[in-house]
Amino acid sequence: MVSVETMDAIQGLPGTKQRIRGRTKNTWGRAALGAVLASVLAAGAAVAGPAASAQATGPANVESGPVAIPVGQSPGSLKFNRAGTRAYVANQGSGTVSVIDTATNSVQATVATGSSPGSVAVSRDAARVYAAGSTANGGGTVAVIDASTNTLTTTIDVGSFPGHLETSRDGRYLYVGKIFELKVVDTQTNSVISTVPLPQNPMELLLNADGSRLYVTTQNGNAGAVLALDTASKTVVATIPTKGTPGTMVIDANLGRMYVGEPSWNSVTVINTATNQVSSTTALSGPPMDGSLALDPTGKRLYTKYSGFRLEQRDTFTTVMEQSTALSGPSKIIANLSGRGGGMSVSPSGGNLYVPMSDRNTVTAVPLAPAFADVPAGTKFAAEINWLASRGISTGWEDGNGTATYRPLTPVNRDAMAAFMYRLAGKPAFTAPAVSPFADMAPSTQFYAEITWLADQEISTGWEANGIRTYRPVTPVNRDAMAAFMYRLAGEPAFTPPATSPFMDVDTSNQFYKEITWLADQGISTGWGEGNGQASYRPLTPVNRDAMAAFMYRFDSKHGAK
Numbered sequence: 001m002v003s004v005e006t007m008d009a010i011q012g013l014p015g016t017k018q019r020i021r022g023r024t025k026n027t028w029g030r031a032a033l034g035a036v037l038a039s040v041l042a043a044g045a046a047v048a049g050p051a052a053s054a055q056a057t058g059p060a061n062v063e064s065g066p067v068a069i070p071v072g073q074s075p076g077s078l079k080f081n082r083a084g085t086r087a088y089v090a091n092q093g094s095g096t097v098s099v100i101d102t103a104t105n106s107v108q109a110t111v112a113t114g115s116s117p118g119s120v121a122v123s124r125d126a127a128r129v130y131a132a133g134s135t136a137n138g139g140g141t142v143a144v145i146d147a148s149t150n151t152l153t154t155t156i157d158v159g160s161f162p163g164h165l166e167t168s169r170d171g172r173y174l175y176v177g178k179i180f181e182l183k184v185v186d187t188q189t190n191s192v193i194s195t196v197p198l199p200q201n202p203m204e205l206l207l208n209a210d211g212s213r214l215y216v217t218t219q220n221g222n223a224g225a226v227l228a229l230d231t232a233s234k235t236v237v238a239t240i241p242t243k244g245t246p247g248t249m250v251i252d253a254n255l256g257r258m259y260v261g262e263p264s265w266n267s268v269t270v271i272n273t274a275t276n277q278v279s280s281t282t283a284l285s286g287p288p289m290d291g292s293l294a295l296d297p298t299g300k301r302l303y304t305k306y307s308g309f310r311l312e313q314r315d316t317f318t319t320v321m322e323q324s325t326a327l328s329g330p331s332k333i334i335a336n337l338s339g340r341g342g343g344m345s346v347s348p349s350g351g352n353l354y355v356p357m358s359d360r361n362t363v364t365a366v367p368l369a370p371a372f373a374d375v376p377a378g379t380k381f382a383a384e385i386n387w388l389a390s391r392g393i394s395t396g397w398e399d400g401n402g403t404a405t406y407r408p409l410t411p412v413n414r415d416a417m418a419a420f421m422y423r424l425a426g427k428p429a430f431t432a433p434a435v436s437p438f439a440d441m442a443p444s445t446q447f448y449a450e451i452t453w454l455a456d457q458e459i460s461t462g463w464e465a466n467g468i469r470t471y472r473p474v475t476p477v478n479r480d481a482m483a484a485f486m487y488r489l490a491g492e493p494a495f496t497p498p499a500t501s502p503f504m505d506v507d508t509s510n511q512f513y514k515e516i517t518w519l520a521d522q523g524i525s526t527g528w529g530e531g532n533g534q535a536s537y538r539p540l541t542p543v544n545r546d547a548m549a550a551f552m553y554r555f556d557s558k559h560g561a562k
Contacts, residue, residue: 066335067105068362071098075356075363076342077119077164081126081147082557084348084383088129089356089363090117097131097143098363099150100354102347105365109150113143121165121174122147125557128187130174132162142176144190156190158183164204168231169211177202177216184234196234200225203246207231208273209253209391210426217246217260226260228276238276242269247291248343252299252325254392259302259325263291268302268327282327287319294344294353297386298371298395300325300404303353307340316340316359320366335366350386351377372396372406381408381546384553393423393552394545408546414460415447415473417482417548421459421489422450424552430456438462438471445473459488479525480512480539482551486524487515490559495521503527503537510539524554 072091075098080087086108087100095116099109115133122129129145140162141155163177167187174185182196182205200218207214216227224245228238247261251273258271262281266288270279289304296303302325307318318341321331339357346353346368353366370376375385385406389395394416396406412420422428432449436442441451451471455461460481462471477485487493497517501508506516516537519525525547527537543551 065367066337067365068357068360069100069105069107069365071100071107071356071361071363072096072110073361074358075361076358077117078343078345078354078356078363079120079122079129080345080348081122082124082348083126086126086147087345087347087354087363088120088122088131090120090131090133091361092116092118092133093361095133097129097145100363102349102352102365105352111143111145111150111152113141113145113152114155115141115143117143119163119165121167123167123171123187124169125171128171130165130167132158132165132176134161140178142174142185154190156185156192158185158192163202166205166207166214169207173231175205175214177205182216182229194234196229196236198227198236199239200227202227204249206249206251208251213237213273215249215251215258217242217249219245222264226258226271240271240276240278243267243281245291247289248293250293250295250302252295252390254299254390254395257299257325259293259295261289261291261293261304263289268293268304268323270327280327284323284327284331285329286321286331286333289321292341292343294346295325296346296368296371297348297350297383298389298404300371301368302327303334303344303346304331305341305344305355318355318357320344320353320355334368335364337364337366339364347383348387349377349383351382371404373399373403374405375408379408379546381550384549385546387553388549391423393420394549406545408549409544411476411542411544412548413474413476414471415445415451417477417485418450418454418460419447420548420552421485422453424556425489428453437469439468440470441473447473457488459485476542478540478542479537480506480510480516482543482548483515483519483525484512486551486555487518490555493518502535504530504534505536506539512539522554522558524551524558 071089073093075089075091077090078087085102087102089098095113097111097113098107101108113131115135117131117133119132127147129147131143134140138160140158140160142158143152144154146153158176161179166175174187176183180198180201182198183192184194186193200220203217203219205216212231214229214231218225218227224242226240227236230237243262244264247263249258249260251258256273258273260269262269267281267283269281272279287306290306292305294303302323305318305320309316316339318337319333320335322334323331339360342356342358344353344355350371353368355364357364375382396404398404430453432452462469495518497514527535530536
């Protein structure tokens with residue numbers, strides 16, 4: 001059963017001795033977090049716990065129909081910050097970047113870039129936005145924008161005709177596509193540090209989930225390919241041919257798949273990102289697609305579109321279609337829009353599909369059906385829940401009628417917590433012991449491998465009483481224990497807890513005071529405001545599935561793969 005996790009020892013269970021040691025080996029934080037094929041967690045406890053503590057970071061964009069958001073002239077590239085609270089749009093015609101608040105679907109700021117930007121990228125920590133474009137004198141620059149103030153801080157000279165942008169996972173490097181080459185920019189010095197020659201002209205750049213591979217779509221006449229570059233050596237390690245000129249790439253890190261639009265063939269090519277080999281090419285039913293693809297955060301639905309011209313109305317239009325990622329069965333039209341749509345993107349919350357309309361100077365937000373029936377757009381932690389599913393850490397329950405549920409207020413037990421953490425760590429290689437170290441578990445117990453991995457890493461080793469060890473797999477996890485587990489999962493980083501507790505209900509003598517204040521210091525959970533400048537942490541409150549998604553999302557932001 002899936003479950004929540006708590007530590008009964010901190011509630012003073014008699015006759016037990018908690019054996020949870022400080023973890024000192026195999027710091028997981030550099031492990032690859034992507035390309036994880038994780039199983040769906042099975043049914044969990046039906047008890048609804050109290051509301052989650054951490055503040056919501058995802059957008060609450062609930063709309064009754066498509067909404068046209070006025071931006072600058074000739075909008076094209078659009079990217080989100082990692083939490084999905086902001087969308088950044090490159091307006092090539094007006095030389096600006098529009099900043100859209102996805103909660104209200106309105107422009108909050110417009111930043112001049114000094115060029116005609118055709119591409120944008122956002123750093124993983126959401127602190128900086130980059131926009132690449134040609135300048136009036138024939139050169140090319142990348143504008144660096146401070147996302148906290150929405151101001152231009154500097155520009156980086158990268159030479160004429162800069163193209164698509166992508167940032168490294170740790171934010172240290174910015175990749176800039178150019179004619180038959182790739183520029184690598186050091187973001188600390190804002191200077192070009194290397195140039196990687198390419199056999200064909202680059203079109204789009206996309207980093208995989210763990211940051212080890214940079215994929216580049218290329219064109220040479222009517223031929224095309226997807227190049228895989230090793231980001232450590234900055235060399236091309238694979239060339240994957242496509243049927244024609246490739247369109248957009250999207251990656252499902254959970255299943256290790258890349259989808260590539262093939263507009264000349266009205267088809268989608270699927271690439272295995274582990275082998276860099278084409279798995280299949282499937283022709284699509286319905287109107288011809290223009291090569292643009294978007295993937296919902298859970299990897300279940302693929303979006304395609306077709307832009308054309310209505311001769312009788314002498315007007316442009318865009319048809320947006322939804323397709324199962326199994327690429328079987330007919331596609332479904334979800335929107336008919338006025339205008340010519342560019343590259344489209346699904347918000348991290350899964351609530352809206354955003355389509356820049358280049359000839360209308362707008363971005364249209366198309367509302368989407370929620371990936372989880374019980375997590376509609378606007379739900380607290382919707383973005384974090386969809387992120388958790390996209391990484392295969394937990395993908396909810398299939399309800400048998402074509403819908404899925406996440407059950408956000410269900411607590412997480414100790415067995416499920418072990419599974420969550422093992423998957424968050426990238427499913428590291430581990431051989432479970434043939435004989436169970438716990439009296440209340442057998443090797444056939446669900447999540448046995450994950451639980452024994454957690455014990456092997458000394459993140460949690462259970463309880464010992466009278467020489468007998470138990471794990472208590474279906475005991476819920478409380479918030480104080482969660483802080484301890486995450487601190488150990490991070491490798492027990494150096495941290496000096498404050499002399500005065502920031503929480504009215506956590507004394508400095510608390511068993512997990514250091515871990516709780518570390519969690520707060522990292523911004524993973526900051527508790528509840530109780531008025532009069534005081535805050536509570538509620539250490540003995542069980543952690544629900546929605547809050548767990550938020551905790552893991554924030555943990556990954558700070559300590560995940562770079």
